Amino acid sequence: xxxxxxxxxxxxxxxxxxxxxxxxxxxxxxxxxxxxxxxxxxxxxxxxxxxxxxxxxxxxxxxxxxxxxxxxxxxxxxxxxxxxxxxxxxxxxxxxxxxxxxxxxxxxxxxxxxxxxxxxxxxxxxxxxxxxxxxxxxxxxxxxxxxxxxxxxxxxxxxxxxxxxxxxxxxxxxxxxxxxxxxxxxxxxxxxxxxxxxxxxxxxxxxxxxxxxxxxxxxxxxxxxxxxxxxxxxxxxxxxxxxxxxxxxxxxxxxxxxxxxxxxxxxxxxxxxxxxxxxxxxxxxxxxxxxxxxxxxxxxxxxxxxxxxxxxxxxxxxxxxxxxxxxxxxxxxxxxx
Amino acid sequence: xxxxxxxxxxxxxxxxxxxxxxxxxxxxxxxxxxxxxxxxxxxxxxxxxxxxxxxxxxxxxxxxxxxxxxxxxxxxxxxxxxxxxxxxxxxxxxxxxxxxxxxxxxxxxxxxxxxxxxxxxxxxxxxxxxxxxxxxxxxxxxxxxxxxxxxxxxxxxxxxxxxxxxxxxxxxxxxxxxxxxxxxxxxxxxxxxxxxxxxxxxxxxxxxxxxxxxxxxxxxxxxxxxxxxxxxxxxxxxxxxxxxxxxxxxxxxxxxxxxxxxxxxxxxxxxxxxxxxxxxxxxxxxxxxxxxxxxxxxxxxxxxxxxxxxxxxxxxxxxxxxxxxxxxxxxxxxxxx
Numbered sequence: 001x002x003x004x005x006x007x008x009x010x011x012x013x014x015x016x017x018x019x020x021x022x023x024x025x026x027x028x029x030x031x032x033x034x035x036x037x038x039x040x041x042x043x044x045x046x047x048x049x050x051x052x053x054x055x056x057x058x059x060x061x062x063x064x065x066x067x068x069x070x071x072x073x074x075x076x077x078x079x080x081x082x083x084x085x086x087x088x089x090x091x092x093x094x095x096x097x098x099x100x101x102x103x104x105x106x107x108x109x110x111x112x113x114x115x116x117x118x119x120x121x122x123x124x125x126x127x128x129x130x131x132x133x134x135x136x137x138x139x140x141x142x143x144x145x146x147x148x149x150x151x152x153x154x155x156x157x158x159x160x161x162x163x164x165x166x167x168x169x170x171x172x173x174x175x176x177x178x179x180x181x182x183x184x185x186x187x188x189x190x191x192x193x194x195x196x197x198x199x200x201x202x203x204x205x206x207x208x209x210x211x212x213x214x215x216x217x218x219x220x221x222x223x224x225x226x227x228x229x230x231x232x233x234x235x236x237x238x239x240x241x242x243x244x245x246x247x248x249x250x251x252x253x254x255x256x257x258x259x260x261x262x263x264x265x266x267x268x269x270x271x272x273x274x275x276x277x278x279x280x281x282x283x284x285x286x287x288x289x290x291x292x293x294x295x296x297x298x299x300x301x302x303x304x305x306x307x308x309x310x311x312x313x314x315x316x317x318x319x320x321x322x323x324x325x326x327x328x329x330x331x332x333x334x335x336x337x
Numbered sequence: 338x339x340x341x342x343x344x345x346x347x348x349x350x351x352x353x354x355x356x357x358x359x360x361x362x363x364x365x366x367x368x369x370x371x372x373x374x375x376x377x378x379x380x381x382x383x384x385x386x387x388x389x390x391x392x393x394x395x396x397x398x399x400x401x402x403x404x405x406x407x408x409x410x411x412x413x414x415x416x417x418x419x420x421x422x423x424x425x426x427x428x429x430x431x432x433x434x435x436x437x438x439x440x441x442x443x444x445x446x447x448x449x450x451x452x453x454x455x456x457x458x459x460x461x462x463x464x465x466x467x468x469x470x471x472x473x474x475x476x477x478x479x480x481x482x483x484x485x486x487x488x489x490x491x492x493x494x495x496x497x498x499x500x501x502x503x504x505x506x507x508x509x510x511x512x513x514x515x516x517x518x519x520x521x522x523x524x525x526x527x528x529x530x531x532x533x534x535x536x537x538x539x540x541x542x543x544x545x546x547x548x549x550x551x552x553x554x555x556x557x558x559x560x561x562x563x564x565x566x567x568x569x570x571x572x573x574x575x576x577x578x579x580x581x582x583x584x585x586x587x588x589x590x591x592x593x594x595x596x597x598x599x600x601x602x603x604x605x606x607x608x609x610x611x612x613x614x615x616x617x618x619x620x621x622x623x624x625x626x627x628x629x630x631x632x633x634x635x636x637x638x639x640x641x642x643x644x645x646x647x648x649x650x651x652x653x654x655x656x657x658x659x660x661x662x663x664x665x666x667x668x669x670x671x672x673x674x
Contacts, residue, residue: 148569149492149548155578198535202558211486213562215550221539225550227562232485232578235585241492241569248572 014073062089076170145244155234351410353619399426413507482581492571
């Protein structure tokens, strides 16, 4: 029986999510409903993707008994409240990255998912791609010896996009781009918090971070060096340096289709979506979508690949980075929840 | 008339230096003497390169009236005392990198060179290579807009080499490898000290740094991220990210022969030395050698490309990095000079 998806918000990433879902078997995955604050936008989205139900409120989606699991593709600052609403409505949830604005919010959601015994996962699609699977396999096999240094950059010129610079929607390079570098590091050097974090970033006039660079130290002198940037296009390859060699994840590392292990290059071709995606390589969202189905079929309430602890650790590091750089959200105030 | 060189120490880098010098016109450059503590080693070196004079003491080289300028290719901890000896003997000096163990030593040498009105320069060969010339030209032309981020790694597996781990000879990744990354940053974002420096490194059991990573902030939110490593071979390309594009200096960036400006690759072929050099790409030492001649012909006591201020700034940053990481040399004690 197909996994029945509800789509929350008609954002660009929701658009790409459904296109990626369509590349999977229709017997396994069905989008059965979509909700937006503006009902006409929900209708347009539903028409575009032939989705049977559409709603002009999120509550209605939560009340749709036909929906198994909700994908939340709304803006960063809405992730906490919408995930909470969906869990309270009895829905499993796959929530876009960054999971929450801060660790405090995520802690609430994790507790709620456990109380409700509902599946909850951060939509960190990179960790399910064939490229990442290859990297993990090679690192575990010891192909490059002991990993001592990981480097990842994600710099994309998006500082002119409102959601990136606006504080009230959870903007900044860390939450939008840095989160990918942190998930890579957690994949290779984690799980668990780094021993130390040293960072530097530049604030824009709205008080969010235009860029961030950080050195994270893990046990045994292992080092990760990351940068996120919204004003320059960087070389977004990632490098994993070990005592016996190097793995390069070709750019953009978070959605790569090429991995070079020492001098051997591996290419992973992906299916093509029926229409172009808004963001490059979004077709790779399909791997996390299929993973969610497998988790639900096993009655898991947590993914074994992107665990809630993985996400919580990363949320804590992002709090630490923001604190060092001086990015403060209203959600960080004690009275905000 | 040819510039008459004296070579101080018969080290591997001195060997490469003379091979690189031989690729220049013999009418412009002549090696007229070599000195080593062990006279037989000086003789072998002189025989190998057909050098007319050889000495078993450095003082004798200083007293050789035929020598215009001395190249110091000795171990790091000897740079200060030998440069001092040569300046006091009235010789111009080109001293291998890192110039000194700390800024205090270099300050002494700079003062002495000014008192004596003798030429003094750190042998930072990278800054004279065609690749660097191209990079500087493109950055100055604004090809990649405003530079906001520079990244450079130099990771080479050399932690088993005595001079790298031994404290008493000025070992560690910062002085041997990190110095190159700092000169690149100074070339692009300098001159002048960074606003802030945040670093992390791992010490070996001898108390020198096996590796270092640092974030250096320059005015106007410009960021440099560097790593040096002695236990892993890194991707040693360097990237200069600007608002209108990227310059990649292909690995190894400190002795590169390829530069990609946005999507256009430029290759700089070099002459071939008559015998293989010990270190890869050492033929490029020829550019700094020729630069010294041009400075001497103009009676300069300081290079306009690698100024004494450039070197002093970098020496100060290295002191700062060592201090943060916990590498302390006996030369750092007040009573050491």
